[in-house]
Amino acid sequence: MLWFNIVMQGVLIGGLYAMFAAGLSLIFGVMRLVNIAHGDLIVLAAYVSLIVTQGMGVDPLTSLLLVVPIMALIGYALQRGLLNRTLGEDVLPPLLVTFGLSIIIQNGLLELFTADSRRLQAGAIEVQAFELLEGVWIGVLPLIQFAIAVAVIAGLQLLFYHTALGRAFRATSDDQSVAQLMGLDTRHVFAMAMALSLAVVAIAGVFLAVRTNFDPAIGPARLIFGFEAVIIGGLGSMWGTLAGGIILGVSQAIGAQIDPGWQLLAGHIVFLAILAVRPQGFFPKVSG
Amino acid sequence: MPDLLEVEAINVFYGDFQALFAVSLGIEAGQIIAVIGANGAGKSTLLKTVAGLMHPRQGEIRFKGESVTAMPAFNVVNYGIALVPEGRRLFPSLTVEENLLIGGQSRRSGPWTLARIYELFPVLAERRHLPAPALSGGQQQMAAIGRALMANPQLLLCDEISLGLAPIVVRDIYARLPQIAAEGLSLIIVEQDIAQALRAASHVYCLQEGRVALKGPTSGLTREMISAAYFGV
Numbered sequence: 144m145l146w147f148n149i150v151m152q153g154v155l156i157g158g159l160y161a162m163f164a165a166g167l168s169l170i171f172g173v174m175r176l177v178n179i180a181h182g183d184l185i186v187l188a189a190y191v192s193l194i195v196t197q198g199m200g201v202d203p204l205t206s207l208l209l210v211v212p213i214m215a216l217i218g219y220a221l222q223r224g225l226l227n228r229t230l231g232e233d234v235l236p237p238l239l240v241t242f243g244l245s246i247i248i249q250n251g252l253l254e255l256f257t258a259d260s261r262r263l264q265a266g267a268i269e270v271q272a273f274e275l276l277e278g279v280w281i282g283v284l285p286l287i288q289f290a291i292a293v294a295v296i297a298g299l300q301l302l303f304y305h306t307a308l309g310r311a312f313r314a315t316s317d318d319q320s321v322a323q324l325m326g327l328d329t330r331h332v333f334a335m336a337m338a339l340s341l342a343v344v345a346i347a348g349v350f351l352a353v354r355t356n357f358d359p360a361i362g363p364a365r366l367i368f369g370f371e372a373v374i375i376g377g378l379g380s381m382w383g384t385l386a387g388g389i390i391l392g393v394s395q396a397i398g399a400q401i402d403p404g405w406q407l408l409a410g411h412i413v414f415l416a417i418l419a420v421r422p423q424g425f426f427p428k429v430s431g
Numbered sequence: 432m433p434d435l436l437e438v439e440a441i442n443v444f445y446g447d448f449q450a451l452f453a454v455s456l457g458i459e460a461g462q463i464i465a466v467i468g469a470n471g472a473g474k475s476t477l478l479k480t481v482a483g484l485m486h487p488r489q490g491e492i493r494f495k496g497e498s499v500t501a502m503p504a505f506n507v508v509n510y511g512i513a514l515v516p517e518g519r520r521l522f523p524s525l526t527v528e529e530n531l532l533i534g535g536q537s538r539r540s541g542p543w544t545l546a547r548i549y550e551l552f553p554v555l556a557e558r559r560h561l562p563a564p565a566l567s568g569g570q571q572q573m574a575a576i577g578r579a580l581m582a583n584p585q586l587l588l589c590d591e592i593s594l595g596l597a598p599i600v601v602r603d604i605y606a607r608l609p610q611i612a613a614e615g616l617s618l619i620i621v622e623q624d625i626a627q628a629l630r631a632a633s634h635v636y637c638l639q640e641g642r643v644a645l646k647g648p649t650s651g652l653t654r655e656m657i658s659a660a661y662f663g664v
Contacts, residue, residue: 307536310525314533317522320484323504324514326537326582 144278149396151275155285157392158292159354161385162347163369164376165299166340168384171373173312173336174230179241182366183248184341188214188348189357190252193261203263203353204287211345218341222334230333245362252359260356263349288350293385295343300381302339312336364407371414377424386425390417435460435617436481436512436586441490443473443480450476452641453490458586458634463608463618465632465649467625469661472638474621475517478588481619482514483507494586509537513584517591517621519575521563527574528559534581541583542614548577551607569600576604576611586617593624605631625657639663 167181178184191213195206225244229236271283303309315322315332322329351357351365368391376387391410398409417424434457443451451473458464466474479485481492483504492500499507513534521530531548549556552573558566566574572592579587593601601624608631612618622628629635629649637645637660645652645660 307532310529310533311536313524313529314522317524318520320504321516321520321522323484324482324508324516325533325578326505326508327533328503328505 144276146397146400147276148279149400150393151279151281152285153393153396154389155281155289155392156354156396157372157389158289158385159347159350159388160368160372160391161388162292162295162343162350163365164372164384164388165296165381166343166347167366167369168373168376168378168381169299169336169340169343172379173316174333175234176226176230176237177234177241178340179238179366180244180248180362181241181344181369182364183245183252183362184214184217184344185348185351185365186252186357186359186362187217187248188341188345189261189263189352190256191345192263192349192352193256196263203265203349207346207349210349211342214341214345214348215338218337218339218344219334221341222337223330226337227330227333245366249359249362256359258358258360260358261352262356263352265353269353284353288354291346291350292388295346296381296385299339299343303381308335368410371410374424375414375417377427380424380426383424383426434458435462435495436619437491437493438477438481439491439493441480441487441492443476443485443487445476450641451480451487454638454641454643456636456643456646458617458619460585460617461612461615462634463612463620463632464634464636465628466619466621466636466638467623467628467657467661468638468644470623471640473641474638475590476641477638478514478590478619478621481507481586482512482588484514508582508584509539511539511583511585512588513579513582513586514588515575515579515590515592517594519568519571521566521571521574521578523562523564526560526562527555527566530563530574530578531555531581534578535583537582539583543580543583545581548580551580551610552577569596569604572596572600572604576607580611584616586619587611589618589620591621591623593622593627601627625661629657637661 163185167178170176170178188210192203192206192210195209196203226237229240265284268284272280275281303312311327311332315327315329319329372387372391373384375390376383394413395406395410399406436458438454438456440453440455441451442449442453454477466477468474480487483502486501491498494510494512499510531545554570555574555577592604605627620628620631632649635649636643637657639660645656
């Protein structure tokens, strides 16, 4: 029962990792951009939520109604104003620019909010739990977080394969110049993709901030979790990303049970092992 | 009579390399013209420039009297110019039907709908849910033409639609062109298959090393005049 419990907790946190990963995977899929600032944008979303919850006196989950559109707007502006200019044949400029952006966000947050640890208070719901099986307790908040993660992944999948916007994403990813012949302004398509990515980042950021303490420096570690989940799941597959997040979460939970110091290490070791035996991930997109 | 499309003395470059030298061309509504020439003569460059994928350094392109010289491709299509690109270039991650639907993205109204495309190319209707790469070369070409028609253009640019296809398939596709033109469309056909192009078109332009070497109604041209312009002998 102890191990079942541990695996369950790992699965639930895996949903959060999948949300870290989904936005990353989306951006890479549509425009081959590796967003090094992704983790810091998650932390930025947490701080935006902090301001909204304190300023308006709402709980963190309600703050999503504002944080999601704010982050989406930031994403659109960031892509149109900055990142579109870095895209081209060479993959290095977007890497360098997002790396720089990561440093700017970290230091900007440090300047505004200091290095103090913060936490979003969700109230009574934080400690509510129910007994699933004898001795297996499930927290209500982690369960909501997991359910939202599944909904986000399902929503992205639906959007990608059953809407005009998703069609535009896939077409632009296939062939930019022919996409333009179809009347698609690729600068706008890319900006919509980044807006969507940061909308997911907003949800991930708020749940992260309710779960754990955060400060301006924790972004890069979340980026690593996101990367690992994407690679384990296989590039280009949304459900694979969820599987990747769960595998990472379970590995960390088991590692932590063996020795608390092994939590992160266990996750990285499993990631490296999977990379060694199955470098394409578990559910790579079937290329045509 | 005001031309539908007027290309006036355009110079087009790839970096320092000049691909087109003062090329002029005109097409009236309902006309089919052919642009022929050897490899590297600048035929595809001319079409890409008209479609807005490339822009002339000098010269002017007017469509229905309005300048589209510096207009980006995604706006040009909304004005009514659609390109069937060389090599078909269907979107491999989209199904056949999605490829057609994305062609209709610009939402210009007109006679071409999904149903009409399937009527014109019935084989596409059977294979609508397959991924585009699962089609044969000829079917892919039909899908590429259908995708361009979905934008309901007034001017359709066809770049080497016979390339890599069996002669019987080429004849099949060319047999549909009059049906397409009957909707009031004008066509510019770029071809290396001269006989095919001359049969379909009323006027022909022959490009040679980026310059117009010969132009005129197809009826008035002899084989000797064309081969002289084609090879520059």
